[in-house]
Amino acid sequence: MKYSRPKGTRDILPPESLRKHWVETKFRKIVERYGFVEVTTPIFEHTELFLRSTGESTDIVTKQMYTFTDQANRSLTLRPEGTPGVVRAIIENGVKIPNRFFYIGPMFRYERPQKGRYREFYQLGVEIIGEASPEIDAEVIEIGANFFSAIGIDDCLTQINSVGCPKCRPKFRQELVNFLTGKQDKICQDCQIRLTKNPLRVFDCKNEGCQKIYELAPKVRASLCSECADHFKKVITALDQRKISYTINDRMVRGLDYYTKTAFEYISTKLGAQDSLGGGGRYDNLVEELGGPKTPAIGFALGEERILIVAQPPNRVVQPRLVAIIYWSEKELPYAKQLAKELRNIGISVYLNYELKKLRTQLGYANALNARYAIIIGEDEVAKNVLTLRDMESGKQETISYQELLTRLTTT
Numbered sequence: 521m522k523y524s525r526p527k528g529t530r531d532i533l534p535p536e537s538l539r540k541h542w543v544e545t546k547f548r549k550i551v552e553r554y555g556f557v558e559v560t561t562p563i564f565e566h567t568e569l570f571l572r573s574t575g576e577s578t579d580i581v582t583k584q585m586y587t588f589t590d591q592a593n594r595s596l597t598l599r600p601e602g603t604p605g606v607v608r609a610i611i612e613n614g615v616k617i618p619n620r621f622f623y624i625g626p627m628f629r630y631e632r633p634q635k636g637r638y639r640e641f642y643q644l645g646v647e648i649i650g651e652a653s654p655e656i657d658a659e660v661i662e663i664g665a666n667f668f669s670a671i672g673i674d675d676c677l678t679q680i681n682s683v684g685c686p687k688c689r690p691k692f693r694q695e696l697v698n699f700l701t702g703k704q705d706k707i708c709q710d711c712q713i714r715l716t717k718n719p720l721r722v723f724d725c726k727n728e729g730c731q732k733i734y735e736l737a738p739k740v741r742a743s744l745c746s747e748c749a750d751h752f753k754k755v756i757t758a759l760d761q762r763k764i765s766y767t768i769n770d771r772m773v774r775g776l777d778y779y780t781k782t783a784f785e786y787i788s789t790k791l792g793a794q795d796s797l798g799g800g801g802r803y804d805n806l807v808e809e810l811g812g813p814k815t816p817a818i819g820f821a822l823g824e825e826r827i828l829i830v831a832q833p834p835n836r837v838v839q840p841r842l843v844a845i846i847y848w849s850e851k852e853l854p855y856a857k858q859l860a861k862e863l864r865n866i867g868i869s870v871y872l873n874y875e876l877k878k879l880r881t882q883l884g885y886a887n888a889l890n891a892r893y894a895i896i897i898g899e900d901e902v903a904k905n906v907l908t909l910r911d912m913e914s915g916k917q918e919t920i921s922y923q924e925l926l927t928r929l930t931t932t
Contacts, residue, residue, distance in 0.1 A: 528639025561605035575777025577718035598628035618650030652816035658758035672832025692743035798822030844886035
C-alpha cells in the first residue's frame with residue numbers, strides 16, 4: 521500500500537527545511553535583542569481554553585479546530601493559535617511579571633488548503649505580559665518590521681486600528697447592529713449568524729458582496745472611549761517617532777475575540793489576495809479571563825509558510841558547507857574516522873560513509889548531499905601525511921597538508 525500525507529500538510533525537505541531554519545534563526549536573534557526568552561507549550565490543550573479565549577463565535581472555533589475526545593472522555597484540541605497556551609502556562613506556573621516570551625511551533629486549523637495556507641502550519645510569535653504603555657505597542661510592531669527587513673521582505677506594510685475595550689465596544693456593537701438591520705438578506709449566511717452572535721466578526725468575511733456593504737458601516741474608532749482614544753493616539757505618535765510606516769485600516773478587527781485597543785497586521789504585496797504575513801494586538805483582559813490577575817498584555821503571531829514565500833535568504837546562508845571524506849580501501853578507514861572526528865570537533869560538518877564503495881560512487885553521494893568539498897584519502901596520502909582536496913563545484917583537486925586543510929575549511 522502506498523501512503524501519502526494528509527491533505528493540508530506538507531513534508532519539509534531541503535532546501536525548504538534550510539530556509540525554514542534560517543528564518544527561525546533570524547527571528548530568534550531579533551526577539552532576543554528585545555529581551556524575549558523562548559517558551560514551549562503543549563500541542564494540544566483542553567478545548568475549553570480556546571472556547572474561553574479565542575471566542576466561541578470566531579471562525580477558528582466554529583469551523584477550524586481539530587477537537588477530539590481522549591480515552592478518559594476529555595475534550596482536547598490541537599492548538600489553533602499560540603497565545604492561549606502561553607497565557608495558561610504563565611498563570612499555571614506562577615510566572616513573575618512583567619515578562620517577555622517568544623515561541624516557534626506548529627498550529628492546526630481545518631482550512632481550505634491554498635498557497636501559503638495549510639492545515640498544519642507554523643507560527644513565530646511573541647507575547648509581552650504585564651506592560652501597558654502605548655510605547656510597548658509601538659515596540660512590538662517595530663520588532664515585526666525589523667524582522668521582515670532582516671529577511672529581505674522589503675514590501676511589508678503595517679495596518680493598524682483600535683478595536684476599543686469592553687467599556688466602549690458595546691456602543692459600537694449596537695451602532696453596527698443598527699446599520700445592518702434590514703440588510704440581512706444582502707449578506708451571506710455566515711454573516712447573518714455572526715450578526716446575532718458577535719457582530720464585529722462580520723468584518724472577517726471574505727465575501728465581496730458583504731465587504732461592499734461593510735465599506736459604509738460605522739467605524740469602531742468613532743466610538744472609542746477617552747482612554748482607548750488616548751492610547752491609540754500615543755501609539756501612532758510612538759510609531760512616527762520610531763519612523764515606522766503604517767496605514768490605519770478602520771475595517772480591521774482581527775479574527776480573535778480577546779483583542780482590546782491596538783490591533784495590527786503585516787501585509788505583503790507579493791502574496792496576492794491572501795496578503796497577510798501575520799499580526800497581533802493588545803489583550804488586556806485575557807489573563808484575568810483565564811483565571812489570573814488583571815494584567816495588560818500584547819503580542820503577535822506570524823505565518824511562517826507565507827513568510828517563506830517572499831523571504832530572501834542568501835544562498836551561502838541557506839546551504840551549510842559540508843565536507844565529504846572519501847577513502848580508497850578499508851585500510852584508510854581508521855584514518856578517515858579520526859579525521860572526521862577532529863573536523864567535527866572544531867565545528868565542520870562532515871559526511872563519512874562506512875560501507876566501502878567505488879570512488880565514483882562515493883563522489884556521487886557527496887554530490888547528492890551538496891558537499892562543498894571532498895577529502896580523498898588513499899595509501900599515498902596516509903604514507904605522506906597529506907590529503908587530496910577536491911572542490912565539488914569546479915572539480916579541481918590539490919594535495920595539501922592537514923594544517924592547510926584546516927585553514928581552507930575555516931576561512932573560505
